[in-house]
Amino acid sequence: MIRIAICDDDRKMTATLHQYLLKKNEQLQDVELRIAIYYSGEDFLHEVGQGRLFHIVFMDIQMGGMDGVETGKILRNTPDGDDVILIYMSSHNSYFEGIARVGGFRFLEKPAKLSELDDVFSRALKSVLKGISNQSKMFQYKVNKDIFFVKAAEIAYLKSDDKAVEIYIFQRNEKSLFLLERVYSSITASAEQLSADYFIQCERSHIVNFNFVQRMAGTAFILMDTMSTQVPIGRAYKEKVRKAYTTYRRSQYE
Numbered sequence: 001m002i003r004i005a006i007c008d009d010d011r012k013m014t015a016t017l018h019q020y021l022l023k024k025n026e027q028l029q030d031v032e033l034r035i036a037i038y039y040s041g042e043d044f045l046h047e048v049g050q051g052r053l054f055h056i057v058f059m060d061i062q063m064g065g066m067d068g069v070e071t072g073k074i075l076r077n078t079p080d081g082d083d084v085i086l087i088y089m090s091s092h093n094s095y096f097e098g099i100a101r102v103g104g105f106r107f108l109e110k111p112a113k114l115s116e117l118d119d120v121f122s123r124a125l126k127s128v129l130k131g132i133s134n135q136s137k138m139f140q141y142k143v144n145k146d147i148f149f150v151k152a153a154e155i156a157y158l159k160s161d162d163k164a165v166e167i168y169i170f171q172r173n174e175k176s177l178f179l180l181e182r183v184y185s186s187i188t189a190s191a192e193q194l195s196a197d198y199f200i201q202c203e204r205s206h207i208v209n210f211n212f213v214q215r216m217a218g219t220a221f222i223l224m225d226t227m228s229t230q231v232p233i234g235r236a237y238k239e240k241v242r243k244a245y246t247t248y249r250r251s252q253y254e
Contacts, residue, residue: 001032002128005055007044007071008060008089013110017058020117031129036184040064041071048078055128056121058108060092085124096229139193141167141183150180152194156223157231158207160187170212175226198248203234203242210248216241 004021008014025033036054038044048054057075061068068088075081078181091110106120113118138149156177167180191201193240198210202221207209208231213221220230235239 001034002055002125003034005036005038005044005054005057005135007038007057007062007063007068009039010110011039013060013089013112016112017117018049020114020121024121031125041068045071045074046076048081054084056085056087057126058087058089058211061088066104066118085127087120087124106248137195139167140166140234141181141185141187143181143183148181152199153209155194155199155210156212156225156229158187158190160185160190160205165190169208170223170225175224177225177227177229178222200241200244202237203232206231211244213245216245 005016006014006021008017018035019038021033021035029183037235038046038047041063045066046095052225059068059072062167066088072086075086087106088106089108089110089112097128106123108120110112114124132235136227137152139152139155142148150167150169154169156168159166159168163184164182165185166182168177169180170177183228185214187201187205187207191199191207198205200210208221210223212226214228215222216233217230218233220232223229223231
C-alpha cells in the first residue's frame with residue numbers, strides 16, 4: 001500500500017488531484033493507493049504527529065495559516081520525515097529557494113498540466129516502490145539458536161573463512177564500517193539471500209554491495225567509508241564482476 005497525502009486549501013485543485021489519483025489506483029496492478037486530504041498544514045501535521053506515515057505528499061505552498069514550506073520543514077524533522085517524497089505546488093514559480101532548503105522532490109506549477117502531473121507522479125511512485133523493495137528485503141542469520149534479521153541494503157560486504165561469515169554494515173552518518181556479527185554459515189548460503197541486482201560474489205570468500213562501492217580498481221573494490229576499505233576481486237571472478245558492475249553503474253543513470 002502506498003500512502004499519499006494532499007495538503008492544499010484550494011479545494012478545486014484538491015478535488016482534481018484526488019480524482020487523478022483515484023483513476024491511477026484503478027489502473028495500477030499490484031499497488032494500492034491510500035489517499036488522505038488535508039486543507040491546512042496544521043491538520044496535516046497533527047495527523048503526522050499521531051503517527052500517520054505517508055510515502056508521497058502533494059503540498060501547496062501558499063495556504064492560510066502555516067504555509068507549505070514551513071509545514072515541510074516540520075515534516076522533515078519528524079521520525080521517517082526525510083523519507084517522504086514531497087511534491088510542492090503553487091501558481092507562482094518564485095519559491096525554488098525555500099523548496100530547495102526543505103528538500104522538495106519536484107515542483108508543479110498550478111494549474112498542473114496532465115502530462116506534467118503524470119511525469120511527476122510516475123517518478124515519485126517508482127522511487128517509493130524501489131525504496132520499499134530494497135528495505136523490505138531482509139538478511140537472516142543465526143547466532144546459537146536465535147534467529148536475527150538485518151536489512152540487506154545496509155550490508156556493505158560479507159567475508160568468510162572455512163566456517164563462518166562476517167557481516168559488515170555501512171554506517172551512513174559516520175561513513176564507517178562495523179562488524180555486525182560473525183555467524184556460522186557459508187558464503188554460498190549467504191549469496192542465496194541477496195539480490196543479484198547489487199550484490200555479487202567478487203572473490204572466493206567475499207560478497208560486495210555495489211551501492212557502497214566508490215570505484216573498481218584492478219584487483220579490488222574501494223568502498224565509500226573514510227578508510228577506503230578494499231574488498232578483493234579474485235582473478236577467476238574479474239570478468240564477470242566487471243560486466244556486472246558496469247551494468248549496475250549504467251542503471252543508476254537511466
